[in-house]
Amino acid sequence: MNPISKIKSEAAPGLTIAQADALTFLDSLSPASVGGLFADPPYSSGGSQRTITTQTGRKYCGSLSRKTLPDFAGETMDQRSNLRFTVSWLSAARRVLEPGGYFGIFCDWRQLPVFTDAVQIAGLHWKGISVWDKTEGVRPQKGAFRHQCEYIVWGTNGQKKPGANRILPGCFRKSNVTRNKLHQTQKPVEVMDWLLSITEDGAPVLDPFMGSGTTGAAALASGRPFFGCELVPEIYKVAEARLTACIGRSQVQACA
Numbered sequence: 001m002n003p004i005s006k007i008k009s010e011a012a013p014g015l016t017i018a019q020a021d022a023l024t025f026l027d028s029l030s031p032a033s034v035g036g037l038f039a040d041p042p043y044s045s046g047g048s049q050r051t052i053t054t055q056t057g058r059k060y061c062g063s064l065s066r067k068t069l070p071d072f073a074g075e076t077m078d079q080r081s082n083l084r085f086t087v088s089w090l091s092a093a094r095r096v097l098e099p100g101g102y103f104g105i106f107c108d109w110r111q112l113p114v115f116t117d118a119v120q121i122a123g124l125h126w127k128g129i130s131v132w133d134k135t136e137g138v139r140p141q142k143g144a145f146r147h148q149c150e151y152i153v154w155g156t157n158g159q160k161k162p163g164a165n166r167i168l169p170g171c172f173r174k175s176n177v178t179r180n181k182l183h184q185t186q187k188p189v190e191v192m193d194w195l196l197s198i199t200e201d202g203a204p205v206l207d208p209f210m211g212s213g214t215t216g217a218a219a220l221a222s223g224r225p226f227f228g229c230e231l232v233p234e235i236y237k238v239a240e241a242r243l244t245a246c247i248g249r250s251q252v253q254a255c256a
């Protein structure tokens with residue numbers, strides 16, 4: 001059976017999403033069919049050494065979100081297996097990203113070495129690290145610098161396109177999502193809007209780890225077609241409802 005028709009869900013024009021494993025989904029897409037790859041994959045930070053890692057709610061959430069939001073997949077890898085996993089999905093995604101297209105992959109401080117290695121092993125051009133500053137709202141630790149940032153390893157698939165001429169700030173300050181959260185580690189839609197605005201107007205955007213669909217919400221609000229998948233059925237349903245409701249809304253805030 002053709003894997004595309006099996007897993008592709010055409011909820012609306014400009015929106016191609018599936019409840020699927022990232023590798024299966026990526027293999028179903030046409031070569032060079034997107035202009036931007038923006039992903040917030042499972043970080044697996046702390047890997048298999050932390051006993052709490054199978055319950056992502058215990059790792060990432062306060063008690064309220066832990067009770068109401070489903071745990072997500074992919075958080076039990078150690079550094080080596082995460083490197084292998086990241087290289088394999090990035091290699092598959094590189095086939096789908098057009099020559100000169102942009103990528104931006106989120107990670108935390110602990111996984112930064114793994115992710116910067118992975119993009120290079122996968123054959124992408126690593127061009128920099130941008131910073132999402134989550135502000136002082138992030139939990140403080142005595143005797144430590146506050147871990148208030150996440151990092152975006154970014155670059156292009158080969159040389160950037162000759163016409164690419166946007167200049168964007170390298171750091172974006174925006175507090176974490178706290179109200180009406182849809183996912184345990186949901187990104188603010190404004191952060192995704194900042195990232196994908198490096199691509200050309202109208203460029204199709206891909207996120208193979210879409211969670212609640214924040215990348216898709218930012219893409220649709222800015223007039224960019226979106227391709228995304230999510231492995232956990234319960235989380236996929238949340239993204240599908242959110243993104244279907246976003247169709248035709250042109251304000252990033254309206255899709256938050």
Ligand SMILES: C[S@@+](CC[C@H](N)C(=O)[O-])C[C@H]1O[C@@H](n2cnc3c(N)ncnc32)[C@H](O)[C@@H]1O
Binds near residue numbers: 073208210213215231
């Ligand atoms: C860090 S979360 C993304 C959150 C998202 N940025 C948001 O704002 O909601 C990563 C997501 O990738 C999903 N995931 C993990 N492994 C996967 C795989 N192999 N294929 C597809 N999705 C996967 C997890 O279930 C999780 O929902």
